[in-house]
Amino acid sequence: MIVVDGQSNERLVLDGGWLEKLRGGRPVTRTPASSFRGAQWKDLERRVTLFGREKERLVQVTLTFDGGPFVGLIADAAKRPELEAIVDGLEAARSA
Known part of the structure; x- marks a missing residue:
């Protein structure tokens, strides 16, 4: 599970085969x-x-998805590696 906290009390969570945005x-x-x-x-x-x-x-x-929503997040620049890990996890799930 990868969790990244962003601005405006938002959070992205990549857990298994699902990406969830929380506000x-x-x-x-x-x-x-x-x-x-x-x-x-x-x-x-x-x-x-x-x-x-x-x-x-x-x-x-x-982030863009097939026929689905656009999911956006703004975070401190220091959290870029964590966001890149989420993108890497999504790319791995797509190719699996």
């Missing part, structure tokens, strides 16, 4: 991992406070 601890989407088609990555940077100079680095991943 506030409640399931939003549950999709079979074998229907995975691809991932799009985007690096983001935003200010921590409205007029502050300090910025935080984020990564956004959008």
